[in-house]
Amino acid sequence: MYQILVVGTRTRQQALARALGSLFELDFQQLPGAFQTMPRRHTVIDIDLSDDAQLLPLKSWLSRKPNDAKVIFVTDKASRLQEARAFALGATAIIHRPIGAQTLLAKIRDDSATLATIASAPDRDFPAGIAAGVDTLQSIFSAAGAGTTVDSATVHSASNAIVDQLEARGLSSWIDTVRMHHSQTYQHCLLVTGIVAGFGEHIGVSRKDRQRLSFAGMLHDIGKARIPLAILEKPGRLDENEMAIMRKHPEYGLDALGAAEGLSAEMLDMVVHHHELLDGSGYPHGLQASEISDLVRIMTISDIFAALIERRAYKPPLSCEAAYQILLDMGPKLDRDLVRAFKFVSRIGQNAAA
Numbered sequence: 001m002y003q004i005l006v007v008g009t010r011t012r013q014q015a016l017a018r019a020l021g022s023l024f025e026l027d028f029q030q031l032p033g034a035f036q037t038m039p040r041r042h043t044v045i046d047i048d049l050s051d052d053a054q055l056l057p058l059k060s061w062l063s064r065k066p067n068d069a070k071v072i073f074v075t076d077k078a079s080r081l082q083e084a085r086a087f088a089l090g091a092t093a094i095i096h097r098p099i100g101a102q103t104l105l106a107k108i109r110d111d112s113a114t115l116a117t118i119a120s121a122p123d124r125d126f127p128a129g130i131a132a133g134v135d136t137l138q139s140i141f142s143a144a145g146a147g148t149t150v151d152s153a154t155v156h157s158a159s160n161a162i163v164d165q166l167e168a169r170g171l172s173s174w175i176d177t178v179r180m181h182h183s184q185t186y187q188h189c190l191l192v193t194g195i196v197a198g199f200g201e202h203i204g205v206s207r208k209d210r211q212r213l214s215f216a217g218m219l220h221d222i223g224k225a226r227i228p229l230a231i232l233e234k235p236g237r238l239d240e241n242e243m244a245i246m247r248k249h250p251e252y253g254l255d256a257l258g259a260a261e262g263l264s265a266e267m268l269d270m271v272v273h274h275h276e277l278l279d280g281s282g283y284p285h286g287l288q289a290s291e292i293s294d295l296v297r298i299m300t301i302s303d304i305f306a307a308l309i310e311r312r313a314y315k316p317p318l319s320c321e322a323a324y325q326i327l328l329d330m331g332p333k334l335d336r337d338l339v340r341a342f343k344f345v346s347r348i349g350q351n352a353a354a
């Protein structure tokens with residue numbers, strides 16, 4: 001019988017004992033008490049991964065695990081963000097709720113259950129640009145969530161792969177494929193990246209500038225890595241308090257990228273100001289039109305459009321035509337010339353969104 005250290009909450013203890021007790025000998029510990037012991041060769045962690053206060057001490061505790069240890073995190077099935085956080089903390093494998101004894105046994109016996117195979121499995125069939133984008137988003141969201149430095153070289157290479165794919169297969173195919181991705185946050189970032197680079201191509205910006213737009217598209221919502229998962233993945237509309245927390249993500253993004261190398265001021269500008277509006281009603285700084293750069297204006301239009309054509313738990317996806325009408329209805333909040341130029345992109349997307 002395998003001996004397993006289970007780190008979890010008191011409320012989960014009984015359910016875990018029922019699910020695992022037949023096959024495993026369990027030593028149950030709660031946080032922070034578990035930090036007084038050492039991680040074991042077989043450790044299962046079933047905690048709330050949106051509780052940021054626990055994450056850094058947990059990471060440093062897990063760094064003391066035996067070399068051949070299996071550290072298996074329990075996450076919700078639909079949450080790629082929880083998985084990314086688990087791997088950033090030192091998970092060797094993931095198991096989804098509701099946890100079963102046989103599944104756990106298989107994980108413990110399977111030495112090949114690594115980050116690479118588990119994290120990328122659902123995306124294996126995606127084209128190269130999207131696969132690169134998803135891998136990069138996983139790694140930058142993990143880094144930002146765990147408070148470590150974001151690797152800008154990885155983002156650069158994924159941005160290039162995305163621009164290549166857009167040139168080869170077009171924006172319509174990009175939108176079509178990305179909308180199949182199951183993680184809402186990653187889907188949004190990939191959609192924005194494709195749309196902003198495709199929009200840039202249409203209005204004649206250079207390839208180098210399109211790479212900058214693509215790069216900023218990947219990073220623009222990186223601050224969401226620090227928003228509690230309960231808010232980020234809430235299956236409904238946010239209330240006022242939750243919205244106030246969500247609105248901190250542009251500044252969290254700037255904070256997360258502060259130590260990263262190779263990021264230009266224009267890219268950081270797009271990250272922190274992509275929710276600013278020309279009439280001063282945006283956030284976080286309530287900038288006026290003259291303070292908002294052209295690149296930020298392009299990013300904002302692409303960001304709003306992407307959000308509108310996405311499926312969310314509380315709303316169906318809008319058609320591209322309806323989404324474009326909303327941009328028109330926003331009037332003085334958006335750059336009128338750019339919105340006019342954007343009509344081309346909205347028509348391309350229309351076929352893909354059908």
Ligand SMILES: [Fe+2]
Nearest residue numbers: 220221274275
């Ligand atoms: Fe955002």
Ligand SMILES: [Fe+2]
Nearest residue numbers: 192220221303
């Ligand atoms: Fe966004």
